[in-house]
Amino acid sequence: MTTTLPHIDVLFVGLGHAGGAIANELTKRASHLKIVALERGPYRATYPDFIEDHFDEWRYNVQSGLMQDLSRNTVTFRNDAAMTALPMRQYGAFMPGNGVGGAAVHWNGVSWRYLPYFFEYRSHLEARYGKSFLPKDTTIQDWGITYDELEPYYTQYEQMYGIAGKAGNINGTIQPGGNPFEGWRSSDYPQAPVKIAYGGTLFADACETVGFSPFPQPSANRPARYTNPDGMVLGACNYCGFCERVGCHAGAKASPMVTTIPHALKSGQLEIRQLSTVTRILHDGTKATGVRYYDGAGQEVEQTADLVILSAWTLENTRLLLLSEIGTPYDPETGKGNVGKNYTYQTGAVVGGATASVWWEDKILNRFMGSGSNGYSIDEFNSDNFDHADLDFFGGGNIACNNSGARPIQMLQLPPDTPRWGSEWKQAAQKWYNRSIFFTMQGESPAYRQNYMDLDPTYKDIFGNPLLRITFNWTDNERNMVKWVADTVLQPIADAMNGNKQKVSGVLTDFNISPYQSTHVQGGAIMGASPESSVVNKYGQVWGMPNLFVVGASSFPQNGGYNPTGTVGALAYHTADALITKYLPSPGMLA
Amino acid sequence: MTTPDPQETPMVRNDAQASSAVPSQRLHRRRLIGAGAAGAVGVATAAASIPIALAQQSATPTAAEASHAQPAGPVGYTTLSPFQAKVLTAAVGRLIPTDELGPGADQTGVVFFIDRQLVNKGNGLRGVAYRQGPFTPGAPTQGDQSFSTVEEQFRIGILGLESLAQQLHGAGFADLTPEQQDAILADLEQGKPETFGGDELTSPPTQGVVPPAVDPAITPKAFFELLLGYTQAGYFADPIYLGNTDMASWRLIGFPGAHMDYAEHILEYGVPYTGPYMSLAQTQGFGGKEHAE
Numbered sequence: 001m002t003t004t005l006p007h008i009d010v011l012f013v014g015l016g017h018a019g020g021a022i023a024n025e026l027t028k029r030a031s032h033l034k035i036v037a038l039e040r041g042p043y044r045a046t047y048p049d050f051i052e053d054h055f056d057e058w059r060y061n062v063q064s065g066l067m068q069d070l071s072r073n074t075v076t077f078r079n080d081a082a083m084t085a086l087p088m089r090q091y092g093a094f095m096p097g098n099g100v101g102g103a104a105v106h107w108n109g110v111s112w113r114y115l116p117y118f119f120e121y122r123s124h125l126e127a128r129y130g131k132s133f134l135p136k137d138t139t140i141q142d143w144g145i146t147y148d149e150l151e152p153y154y155t156q157y158e159q160m161y162g163i164a165g166k167a168g169n170i171n172g173t174i175q176p177g178g179n180p181f182e183g184w185r186s187s188d189y190p191q192a193p194v195k196i197a198y199g200g201t202l203f204a205d206a207c208e209t210v211g212f213s214p215f216p217q218p219s220a221n222r223p224a225r226y227t228n229p230d231g232m233v234l235g236a237c238n239y240c241g242f243c244e245r246v247g248c249h250a251g252a253k254a255s256p257m258v259t260t261i262p263h264a265l266k267s268g269q270l271e272i273r274q275l276s277t278v279t280r281i282l283h284d285g286t287k288a289t290g291v292r293y294y295d296g297a298g299q300e301v302e303q304t305a306d307l308v309i310l311s312a313w314t315l316e317n318t319r320l321l322l323l324s325e326i327g328t329p330y331d332p333e334t335g336k337g338n339v340g341k342n343y344t345y346q347t348g349a350v351v352g353g354a355t356a357s358v359w360w361e362d363k364i365l366n367r368f369m370g371s372g373s374n375g376y377s378i379d380e381f382n383s384d385n386f387d388h389a390d391l392d393f394f395g396g397g398n399i400a401c402n403n404s405g406a407r408p409i410q411m412l413q414l415p416p417d418t419p420r421w422g423s424e425w426k427q428a429a430q431k432w433y434n435r436s437i438f439f440t441m442q443g444e445s446p447a448y449r450q451n452y453m454d455l456d457p458t459y460k461d462i463f464g465n466p467l468l469r470i471t472f473n474w475t476d477n478e479r480n481m482v483k484w485v486a487d488t489v490l491q492p493i494a495d496a497m498n499g500n501k502q503k504v505s506g507v508l509t510d511f512n513i514s515p516y517q518s519t520h521v522q523g524g525a526i527m528g529a530s531p532e533s534s535v536v537n538k539y540g541q542v543w544g545m546p547n548l549f550v551v552g553a554s555s556f557p558q559n560g561g562y563n564p565t566g567t568v569g570a571l572a573y574h575t576a577d578a579l580i581t582k583y584l585p586s587p588g589m590l591a
Numbered sequence: 592m593t594t595p596d597p598q599e600t601p602m603v604r605n606d607a608q609a610s611s612a613v614p615s616q617r618l619h620r621r622r623l624i625g626a627g628a629a630g631a632v633g634v635a636t637a638a639a640s641i642p643i644a645l646a647q648q649s650a651t652p653t654a655a656e657a658s659h660a661q662p663a664g665p666v667g668y669t670t671l672s673p674f675q676a677k678v679l680t681a682a683v684g685r686l687i688p689t690d691e692l693g694p695g696a697d698q699t700g701v702v703f704f705i706d707r708q709l710v711n712k713g714n715g716l717r718g719v720a721y722r723q724g725p726f727t728p729g730a731p732t733q734g735d736q737s738f739s740t741v742e743e744q745f746r747i748g749i750l751g752l753e754s755l756a757q758q759l760h761g762a763g764f765a766d767l768t769p770e771q772q773d774a775i776l777a778d779l780e781q782g783k784p785e786t787f788g789g790d791e792l793t794s795p796p797t798q799g800v801v802p803p804a805v806d807p808a809i810t811p812k813a814f815f816e817l818l819l820g821y822t823q824a825g826y827f828a829d830p831i832y833l834g835n836t837d838m839a840s841w842r843l844i845g846f847p848g849a850h851m852d853y854a855e856h857i858l859e860y861g862v863p864y865t866g867p868y869m870s871l872a873q874t875q876g877f878g879g880k881e882h883a884e
Contacts, residue, residue, distance in 0.1 A: 053871075055829075055850070055851070055871060056849070057828065057829070058824060058828035062716065062718075062824055063716075063718045064717055064718035065718070069719055070718070070719055070720060070721045071719045071720065071721055071722060077732075077734075078730075078733070079730070079732055083730060083733075084727065084729075086727060086729040086733045086736055087723070088721070088734060089715070089720045089721045089734060089735055089736065090715040090716070090717040090718065090720045090735060091717040091718055092717065195854070195858055198860040198861060201860065236854070237854070238851055238852040238853065238854050239852075239857045240851055240852060241850075241853070249851060250851075363861060364862070364863050366853075366856070366859075366862075366864050368846055368850075368853075368864075369856060369857045369864070370857070406846065407846075408841070408844060408846045409823060409827045412827070420819065421686040421687065421776070421819060422685070422686070422773070423688050423690045423692075425687070426687060426688065426690065426692055426843070429844050430692060430843050430844055430845075433844035433845060434844065434845045434846075458725070459723060510732050511732060512731070512732040513732060513733060513734050514732075514733075514734040514735070
C-alpha cells in the first residue's frame with residue numbers, strides 16, 4: 001500500500017553539494033515555501049559524527065565507510081557495447097557518497113573554476129584549429145552558458161565555502177603568484193592559501209626551474225577560522241592528513257554540512273527525510289507531479305510537489321530520468337536521444353595516467369601532514385592553454401602535487417624496483433615512506449559517441465529496479481595526451497627535483513572499474529543551448545518539463561582538466577538565482 | 592567579504608564555534624584531548640614521545656608504550672579454525688616477515704585482524720559488496736566477480752595453500768621452511784597453478800579427499816592478492832582492529848597515526864616530526880598516558 005503525503009511546494013531528490021546550496025538560497029529568499037528533501041542516507045555532521053574521529057584509514061578509506069551501500073545499489077560496467085556489463089561488486093574507480101551532504105562530505109576540497117573558453121569548447125577548438133581537427137567520434141559541445149554569466153555565481157559559491165587561494169586574474173589584471181591562465185574573477189579568494197606542506201614546495205621549485213608558473217592550488221580547507229556570508233563559522237584546518245573519504249573532525253573542510261544545509265534548517269522551512277530512496281519521478285509528460293519513494297521502513301510513499309529538483313549526483317540523476325521515462329534515452333548507434341549521453345570521467349589522476357614520483361634519500365617530507373587540497377599547480381598544459389596544432393590530441397590537464405596525507409595502507413609509495421612483499425619490501429617501506437612525493441595530471445575527459453549510460457538489462461537494485469549501466473573506455477586522444485604530458489612535462493619536472501629515484505608514467509590502458517581513480521563522474525543529463533543537443537538548459541531545467549530541474553555534474557557536457565566541484569557549486573547558485581528571480585514569479589521555461 | 596585572521600588557528604575554539612549547538616560535555620572532553628595532542632611534544636613523557644626519526648632505527652616499543660595497545664582480556668579466534676589460523680600465520684609472516692627491523696605480520700596480530708574481518712561472512716576488502724547474481728566471469732577491467740563471501744574465499748585459499756604444500760613437500764604449509772613457503776607464495780603471485788581445483792586440492796592421505804573448490808573466481812592469483820591486501824591492511828591499520836600491535840608498523844615507517852593537529856609543524860620543512868605515536872584508542876581516551884595524567 002502506498003501512502004500519499006500532503007502536497008508541498010518544493011521537493012529535492014538528494015541533498016548534497018548542489019541541492020544544499022539551492023535549498024539554502026530558497027529558504028533565505030523565498031520564505032513562503034515549504035521544502036522537503038529526500039535523502040537515501042543518514043544525516044551526519046561534525047557533531048556528533050566526525051568530531052574526534054575519522055583518523056581511521058581502514059574504516060573510511062579502505063572499507064569505504066561513508067559511501068553508497070553497494071549491496072543496495074551499484075552500477076554495471078563494460079568497456080564497449082560488445083561486452084556484457086557486470087556489476088561493480090566492490091569499490092571501485094569512484095566513490096559516490098551516501099547521506100545528507102552527499103559526496104561533498106568526503107571530498108578533498110580541491111575547488112576550481114573552469115577556464116572561460118571551456119564553456120564554449122567545441123566552438124573554440126573549431127575556430128582555432130578548423131572543423132576537421134577533432135576526432136570524428138567526439139561529442140563535446142558548448143554548454144549554453146558563458147563564463148561571464150557564471151562568474152558572479154563562482155564568487156558566491158567561493159564565499160559560501162570560504163575557498164582559500166591566490167587570485168591570478170582580478171577583473172582582467174594578471175596577479176603575480178596566481179594562476180595566469182584562470183578566467184577573470186571579480187575579487188580575490190575569500191581566504192589566503194593554506195599552509196602548504198614541504199612536498200608541494202619542492203614541486204613548485206622544480207616547476208620554476210623548468211620555466212613554469214606554479215601557484216597555490218585552491219582549497220576548501222582553510223588557513224584560519226572563517227565566517228561565511230550566512231554567518232556560518234568554519235574551523236581552521238589542523239592539517240591532520242585525513243580529508244578524503246572521511247568527514248572533517250574540525251569543521252574545517254567546507255561541505256554542505258557546515259555551510260548550506262544546517263543554515264537552511266534554521267529557517268524551519270526545510271524538512272529532511274533521511275533513509276528515503278526515490279524510485280520514480282512522477283509526471284504527465286509535460287509536468288513533474290512529485291516522486292515515489294521508499295522510506296526507511298520500506299513503506300512506499302508518494303509525495304507531490306509544485307517544483308522538483310533532482311540533485312542526486314550524476315549516476316542517480318541519470319538513472320531516475322531513465323527509470324521515470326523522462327526525455328529520450330540516448331542511442332549510441334543513431335546518436336538520437338540525450339538522456340545518458342556524454343558520460344565522462346577524469347583522465348588518469350591516480351593510476352594509469354600521467355603520474356610521477358620522486359624519492360630522496362636525504363629528505364624527510366612529513367608526508368602525513370597535509371590537507372585535502374594542499375599543494376601547488378601549474379596550468380600551462382591544461383585544456384587548450386597550449387598549441388595543439390602539431391599534436392595528435394586535444395585537451396590537457398592541470399598538473400599538481402597535492403599533499404593530502406600519507407595513510408600507510410593506501411599511500412605507501414615505494415620505488416618501482418621494490419618487491420611487493422618480504423624483507424626487502426619491509427626495508428623499502430622503512431626507507432622510503434617518508435621520503436617521496438607524487439604529482440600528477442588531472443586530465444580532461446572529452447565526450448564520445450560510444451561512452452554513455454543506460455539501464456542494465458539484467459542486474460537490479462534492492463527494490464528490483466534496473467541498475468545503471470556504464471559503457472566507457474579511453475580513446476587514442478587521451479592515450480596520446482597522457483603520454484605527451486608525461487614525456488614533455490612531468491619528466492623534466494621530475495628531473496629538476498634531483499631525487500635518488502624517480503618514476504614517470506604515461507601509459508593509459510583500458511579503463512578498469514576496480515582501482516580507485518577519481519570520483520569525478522559527469523554527464524547523462526547534459527546542458528546545452530537547445531533540446532536537440534541536451535537534456536537541460538543552462539539553468540538545469542529539463543527541456544519540455546519546466547518544473548523539473550536536474551543539477552550537479554550530470555549537466556556537464558564534458559569534463560575539464562580540473563576537479564568539478566567548484567563548477568557544480570557555481571551552477572547550483574546560478575540555478576538558485578534563476579528559480580528565485582525568474583521561475584517562482586512566473587513558472588515556465590526560462591529563456 | 593570577511594577578512595581572515597591569520598592568528599585564529601586553535602582547533603578547539605574553531606570546532607566549538609563551527610556548530611550552533613555544541614554539547615557542553617563533549618566540548619569539555621574535546622578541549623582536554625585537543626590540548627593533550629597539541630601539547631604532546633612539550634608535556635609527554637620521554638617514553639611516549641620517541642622521535643620518529645629515531646624510532647625508524649629501533650622499531651621496538653618501550654614497555655610504557657606497549658601497555659597502551661594491550662587488549663584488556665584474552666584474545667582468541669572467532670571465525671578462523673586453529674588450523675586455518677596456523678596456516679595464515681605462516682603465510683602472513685612470509686609476506687611481512689619478522690626480521691632485524693622488528694616484528695612482522697605474524698607477530699603483530701594480523702591474523703586476529705583478518706579473523707575479525709570475517710565476522711558475519713565478512714565485507715569485501717573495499718567494503719560492503721553487491722551480491723546479486725548472476726555471477727559471470729568478466730574481463731580483467733570488470734573487477735572481482737566471485738560469488739563467494741570473503742570468509743569462503745579465505746577458506747578456499749587456505750586449503751589451496753595447504754594442498755600445494757602437501758603435494759610439493761608432503762608436509763603442511765606451516766611446517767615448511769621459509770624458503771619453501773616463499774616459493775609457493777611466489778608461484779601464487781605469478782598465477783601458478785592456474786586454479787585451486789580438482790587434483791590441486793588434496794589433504795594428508797589419512798584425512799581422505801577434500802571436494803574441489805566450487806568458485807572458479809578464487810584462483811591462486813586472486814587469493815594471493817586477497818591475502819596480500821588483508822595482510823598489509825592489518826599490518827598498517829589502527830591497532831584498535833587488533834593488528835599493528837604496539838603500532839609496530841607505524842614505528843617502522845614513521846607514520847605517527849591518529850593525530851588531530853599538525854598546524855604548528857607543517858611548515859617545519861625537512862625537520863623530522865618528534866610527536867608521539869597515537870592510536871585511536873588513545874584519542875578515544877583508552878590507556879593513553881598522554882592524556883591520563
